[in-house]
Amino acid sequence: MFSQKSILTLLDEGFEEIESVVPVRLWRYAGQSVSLVSCSNSLTVCGSSGITLLAEACLKDAEVSSDVLFLPGGDSCKRMRKNPLVIQKIRAYAEQGKFIATICGASLLLQEAGLLEGRRYTAYRGKYFPGADYSKPVILDGPILTGRDLGAAFVFAMRLLQAIEFPLEAMEKNIKKLGLEEFWQQMKEEG
Numbered sequence: 271m272f273s274q275k276s277i278l279t280l281l282d283e284g285f286e287e288i289e290s291v292v293p294v295r296l297w298r299y300a301g302q303s304v305s306l307v308s309c310s311n312s313l314t315v316c317g318s319s320g321i322t323l324l325a326e327a328c329l330k331d332a333e334v335s336s337d338v339l340f341l342p343g344g345d346s347c348k349r350m351r352k353n354p355l356v357i358q359k360i361r362a363y364a365e366q367g368k369f370i371a372t373i374c375g376a377s378l379l380l381q382e383a384g385l386l387e388g389r390r391y392t393a394y395r396g397k398y399f400p401g402a403d404y405s406k407p408v409i410l411d412g413p414i415l416t417g418r419d420l421g422a423a424f425v426f427a428m429r430l431l432q433a434i435e436f437p438l439e440a441m442e443k444n445i446k447k448l449g450l451e452e453f454w455q456q457m458k459e460e461g
Contacts, residue, residue: 274301274302274303275302275303275336275337275338275434275436276302276303276304276305276335276336276337276338277294277297277302277303277304277305277336277337277338277339277340277430278305278307278334278335278336278338278339278340279294279304279305279306279307279340279341279342280307280309280329280339280340280341280350280356280359281306281307281308281309281315281323281325281342281346282308282309282310282315282346282349282350282353283310283315283316283345283346283349284316284317284318284344284345284346284349285315285317285318285323285342285343285344285345285346286317286318286342286343286344286346286373286374286375286420287317287318287319287321287344288420288423289342289343289344289373289374289376289417289419289420289423290317290323290342290344291323292423292424292427293340293342293371293373293423293426293427293430294306294340296424296427296428296431296441297427297430297431299441299448300431300436300440300441302431302434302436303336304340305326305327305334305336306323306324306325306326307325307326307327307328307329307332307334308325308327308328308329309328309329309346309349309350309353309355309356310328311328311330312328313325313326313327313328317344318344318345318346329355329356329359330355334359336368337368337369337434338368338369338370338371338430338434339359339360339363339368339369339370339371340371340372340430341360341370341371341372341373341376341379342372342373342374342376343372343373343374343375343376343377343394343419343420344374344375344376345375347375347376347378347379348375348378350379351378351379351381351382356379357379357382357383360379360380360382360383360385361383361384361385364383364385364413367413368413369413369414369415369430369433369434370385370413370414370415371414371415371416371417371426371430372393372414372415372416372417373416373417373418373419373420373422373423373426374393374394374417374418374419374420375393375394375398376393377391377392377393377394377398377399377402377416378393378398380414380416381398381399385414386401389411389412389414390403390409390411391403391409391411391414391416392404392406392407392408392409392416392417392418393416393418394418394419395418395419404418406418407419407421407422407425407426408422408425408426408429410429410433415429415430415433424450428441
């Protein structure tokens, strides 16, 4: 039997839906406790493509903690990097040595928190990340997991499960049910 971990997902207006929903759904399939927390004043958070998610709490109102902090990318990251509560939360997780998982543009938040210096990471291709390694879709460096872009969402989610020592074999049945065998095989080959 595996131990369940708690994963806190921070969302703000303009989040990238694929980078958010794919990992959250796979982690929930794996029996992890995933909570959605809004960085705005509303529990409803609209993504970059107009899809709205309902959060369980607002960051400003809740004392939220978990084993893992997950930050999806999207236009929301530009606003979130100016939110002192978000940056404080990221730094608190780093100080405690907890896992922090970011994908695509959410590495801006790690950068704002001062956590990228001297670290291997990947991120959205662009001028913001001169030190990023774009050769791999996902990079785990200590307790920091980074994903390159929305195309890496599945592998990113599975890598986090590996990092928290979830037995991936327990996912095989769900992988087949979801029709994701090709991605599963690719991920296993990439190690």
